[in-house]
Amino acid sequence: MRKKFLFGKEWFFEETAKLGESQSFAWGVIPEKVIFSGKTPYQHIEIFDTADFGRMLVLDGLIQLCTKYEYVYHEMLVHPALLYHPHPRRVLIIGGGDGGAVREAVKHPLEEVALVDIDKRVIDVSRKYLPTVSAGAFRDPRVKIYNEDAVNFIKRYPGYFDVIINDSTDEYGPSHPLWSSAFYKGISGALRRRGIAGFQTAYFREGFAKKARKAIRGLFSFFKVHRAYIGCFPFDECTFSFASQTVDLARVSRKTLRERYTKAGIQTRYYSPDVHFASGVIPGERILNNR
């Protein structure tokens, strides 16, 4: 939503009401330069430059990423899942049309990365206007792109993937079916033995996110929340949820993580095995009130 506000400038405010968020606080930025604005059959895409966050991608009025801090989000969504797994080969990314999650995944010695994003336009526009996000990952020969509904896609791959990463938008618009117990069951069914699932699960306090974490926790034998503060999501730490039917996530030691990280030979800016440990420590008050 655009609004004239302080200093006589035009400000951008997020449309958080659609997520059931309280309208008693807001966060705004000044779009310095509009790079792209267009409607797809699924959603409205906006890209603009800001002074303090670099370039921003906005879908249906909600900020998806900013180029200055997206590495925090993508590293924390992808590497914990891939390093919880002893030897991942086949990875599925759901959503993530901006390419950031794929970029992080292909750093690992994988055989196959499938990306399923229903909206081809998001991929095209991101490749064109946000080239630093995918950083050439879409051209990696191991990567296959599918523009279809992820709910149907996963049904065709029973017991196939080592790691499935759900990088969908929040629970509104085209992503709505991706926030259901039926879909989480489908993800569990598409995982191979020792498979790991990773989910972006929004802020601690958001109602739809609490519901999702509860449902995932209920469906999988093992579950762990990690947290990270991301510059362009300023109201709290974001949560990333990881789940497995066979791997006891809490028992994967720091030593094991260090060994796997070294063996994978990856370079990261935010993630490290120590950050992995620290991000998995959840304050007591959060556990009580925000599960």
Added chain:
Amino acid sequence: MKTKKQKWFSESTVPGKRDGKMIHSFLIENLVYKGKSRYQDMLIFDNSVYGRVFVLDNIVQLSESDEFIYHEMLVHPALLAHRGPKKILIIGGGDGGTLRECLKHDPEEVILVDIDKQVLEIAQRYLPFTSQGAFKDKRVRVLHEDGKNFMKRYKEYFDIVIIDGGDPIGPSLTLFEYPFYRDIFAALKKDGMAAFQIGSFLDTPLIQGAFSKLQKAFPSVIMLRLTMPSYHCGDYCFMAASKKIDLGAVSLPALKKRFQAFNPGKALKYYDPYMDQASRVIPPAFKVK
């Protein structure tokens, strides 16, 4: 979203400068207090998400919903690393939250130096959840003077010094400078240590500057990371500095033992030994070279 009738408070400071190009806005659902002290503008209001919010010179100082994160993380990592602090000095901290947490460690003497008497009065009146009666404790002495000058008068006296001042703008600027850090070093006993509120990790020059100045003054310095949802750019950094005890060598088993012996009365809401260890982990991109 915003109608004419609603009143909003907007903080638009960005790292290092005022009137930035991003804002964090709170709906003022109930205006509690608005006034001016000799030193600063004061504003207190209620918001349905953050609870009661306290603002000085247009910068959020604390909110009812997360002040415990700030105060627990400023006090307990240093005080538990010290094991047995008797004499404590707090510079700033007029809202009383830091004082409240310090008293849980059963010290002999706590001196609080805040230049602005009116902040203490207003905070005790409208933010009673912060001090929770701590100013009435007999071990506490309150002085209203310049913290910088006060520090110069003490040599090897305090076990702990806590700097709970404002952002490095205007009068608080000197609390972020090397001469002040050197005076703190001198005011501390041989095994003394100090804790500092610094600022947002998004403000890289501030973090790097403070860290290198502290390292010049103290042999052992660590960064602590915490999230303050009510703060603008709330990826937050505190630092602790020590004269003798190696802060980096405090192990989890040792900390757990001390934490068990430490009896804070009611349970803490945020701090525990695991959070202590987790808060010391700084992501590679945020580390100071």
